[in-house]
Amino acid sequence: xxxxxxxxxxxxxxxxxxxxxxxxxxxxxxxxxxxxxxxxxxxxxxxxxxxxxxxxxxxxxxxxxxxxxxxxxxxxxxxxxxxxxxxxxxxxxxxxxxxxxxxxxxxxxxxxxxxxxxxxxxxxxxxxxxxxxxxxxxxxxxxxxxxxxxxxxxxxxxxxxxxxxxxxxxxxxxxxxxxxxxxxxxxxxxxxxxxxxxxxxxxxxxxxxxxxxxxxxxx
Ligand code: 3PG
Numbered sequence: 670x671x672x673x674x675x676x677x678x679x680x681x682x683x684x685x686x687x688x689x690x691x692x693x694x695x696x697x698x699x700x701x702x703x704x705x706x707x708x709x710x711x712x713x714x715x716x717x718x719x720x721x722x723x724x725x726x727x728x729x730x731x732x733x734x735x736x737x738x739x740x741x742x743x744x745x746x747x748x749x750x751x752x753x754x755x756x757x758x759x760x761x762x763x764x765x766x767x768x769x770x771x772x773x774x775x776x777x778x779x780x781x782x783x784x785x786x787x788x789x790x791x792x793x794x795x796x797x798x799x800x801x802x803x804x805x806x807x808x809x810x811x812x813x814x815x816x817x818x819x820x821x822x823x824x825x826x827x828x829x830x831x832x833x834x835x836x837x838x839x840x841x842x843x844x845x846x847x848x849x850x851x852x853x854x855x856x857x858x859x860x861x862x863x864x865x866x867x868x869x870x871x872x873x874x875x876x877x878x879x880x881x882x883x884x885x886x887x888x
Contacts, residue, residue, distance in 0.1 A: 670797025671770075673779035677759060677800045678826050680737060680779075681849035684712040685842055685884075686876045688856045689741055689830060692719040697861050702729050704870045705856070706736050709877025714761055714851060716741040717748060727755035739781075741851075746772040753778060761828075761851075763804050765789070770796050781828060785809045790822055800826045800848065807832025812840040812847075819846040835876060842883045 681687070688710055692698060698721065705713060713729065715722045717740055729738045739759035740752050746768050752760055757778055762769060765782035773780035774796075783802040784790045786809075793801055803815060806829035810817075815827060829841050830851035841850045855872035 671773050671776065671780040673759075673777065674781070674798050674800055677779045677781055677828075678848050680712070680759070681800070681828055684710065684737070684877075685849040685880050686710060686838065687712050687714050687828070687830075687849055687851040688873065689714045689716060689851045689853045690856045690861075691716045691853070691858060692721045692725055693858050693862045695721045695724065697864070698725040698728060699732065700864070700866055701856065701861055701869065702733060702736070704866045705873045706733055708870045708873035709881075710855070710873045711735070712737040712739070712849075714739050714741040717744075718742050723751055723755050726752070726757050730756040730758075739779075743769070749773070749776060749778075761802055763802070765793060787818070787821065790818070790825060794822070794825060799824055800828070802851070803827040803829045805831030806841070806850075807837070811837070812844060815841070815844050815847055819844070822846075835872070835879070838876065838879055839883060842880065 688705055715726050726738055737758050740757045741761040743760050743762040749772055759779040761781045763783040781802050782793055783804040784793055826846055826848045828849040828851055829847055833850050833852045834854045841847050855876055860869050
């Protein structure tokens with residue numbers, strides 16, 4: 670089992686809205702991260718869909734030691750060593766293969782594997798995983814599906830991602846089995862490319878404030 674998977678729950682709950690970032694250029698990394706972090710979103714997922722991702726993760730780890738910087742879209746085991754060397758603090762995959770599970774069980778990096786169906790969840794639970802990515806969340810039934818899953822899988826916790834926008838956040842985060850959501854609405858590649866930091870900052874701030882309001886409502 671992946672030693673740090675369960676430890677993800679408090680980390681995700683502490684900052685439960687995760688920008689899922691696909692970098693369009695190397696130059697945007699610093700202003701983008703600065704904008705997100707200063708507006709309250711301090712856990713960032715940098716997807717491996719961009720050629721700038723690895724270097725960016727290393728750079729962000731050095732520049733923002735108080736933030737939590739992870740990698741997304743891990744699909745190949747040959748990417749794991751490079752992620753360890755740049756200091757990724759968590760790694761997210763859209764699904765899970767036997768090879769990926771076996772390799773991440775040997776890694777110190779926290780692994781958030783993706784699952785979309787009860788059988789996939791059972792397989793990961795058997796492998797010792799309790800915190801999973803529910804992907805693609807909206808297409809797989811959204812909050813209603815997660816509520817239904819909480820019956821048979823009361824021990825599992827989810828980070829829901831895929832098709833979530835600001836308007837849907839509260840419906841997910843109100844569920845006790847959802848510890849975070851991931852989304853790209855505040856880091857739209859078109860906005861990043863335009864350098865629309867003010868708009869990105871406003872979207873990030875609104876998301877962060879909503880998470881705080883929801884968390885206060887639970888206390
Ligand atoms: C992804 O892997 O792209 C994430 O799930 C984000 O999805 P979104 O772009 O639909 O928010």
